[in-house]
Amino acid sequence: MTENVLQSAIDAATACADIARKTVLPYFRTSLRADAKSDDSPVTIADRQAEQAMRDILTERLPEHAILGEESGMSGTNGDWLWVLDPIDGTRAFLTGRPTFGTLISLFHKGRPVLGLIDQPVTGERWIGVSGRPTQFLSDRLPGTIGTRPCPKAAEAELSCTAPEIMTASHAPRFANLQKHTRRTSWGGDCYAYGLLALGQIDVIAECTMNPWDWGALVPVVEGAGGRITDWQGGRLTLESDGTVLACGDATLLPELVHHLS
Known part of the structure; x- marks a missing residue:
């Protein structure tokens, strides 16, 4: 542009x-x-x-x-x-x-x-x-500084997801496996959680059944804060993506997360 x-x-x-x-x-x-x-x-x-x-x-x-x-x-x-x-x-x-x-x-x-x-x-x-x-x-009212935080190991990560109900039968066990390897899970947040990840408050977000209007705006925000956002296979999100979204603040964590979700 x-x-x-x-x-x-x-x-x-x-x-x-x-x-x-x-x-x-x-x-x-x-x-x-x-x-x-x-x-x-x-x-x-x-x-x-x-x-x-x-x-x-x-x-x-x-x-x-x-x-x-x-x-x-x-x-x-x-x-x-x-x-x-x-x-x-x-x-x-x-x-x-x-x-x-x-x-x-x-x-x-x-x-x-x-x-x-x-x-x-x-x-x-x-x-x-x-x-x-x-x-x-x-x-104007709430504090916050752009920049994701270091988190090189999933075991140290704060994981977030909007709701368990968004997981399909095939995705639920994969998400549960990721949960086992992270510190804890917080529910709720929708797009606000991705803003918090960009502020260094959350380390990982994994969701599925997402449409382009759900994730399109999140990609430049997360990446511009130092994070990565992909599908569950670690691939770039496109208009033809499968609806899975994986965001992490520390880019070095991505391969481990993809492994746990595989």
Whole structure:
């Protein structure tokens, strides 16, 4: 990306995060009704309104780019530039009043995520990752310094996963084997956990059944903080990946983790 293209993309992603935050916050900790999608995951009016608001910004600013959103699918046909949006990653957390959900905004170029943004509207925290650059962490209220922490052995690692229920029958025993070789497991967090990994608070995250809107924004953020994020085989994440995601703060730990998940 040229500097001008990059800055336009960062500005657009920031504007999207701002409007999503403004849209979502009034619904937080209210008696909001959720509808069940085809996969039985919940969706609310907050999800739909926030995604539409972001789509409007991107369509106005970058009409030549395609957009893929969790709630409204694909629009546009540009093969090189694709925005991937998840207005509320962690709708269950949002519905139960826990500030561990987030808005995920990513820009793919020729199938690879080159820009990623994680925004937590309630805490006011924001992570911005750009391929090849250090991740930025923006927060007016909560402390945090970008940079993953050293953890060369799985036995010393803090492992995190959103919920046991996301594991399929074939993935559950592999995850359980990883658990046996790590220090302890914490549950919950959705995309917020990846932000914490980028701040050096968590060492390993392993999840499956993930879609591009679940992981696209996480790749530049984690890698820009010094970590690695791959599938469970240690391969690069692409739009055709199998839905497994493995993130670690210490890159030297990756081969051991892949071994335990094999």
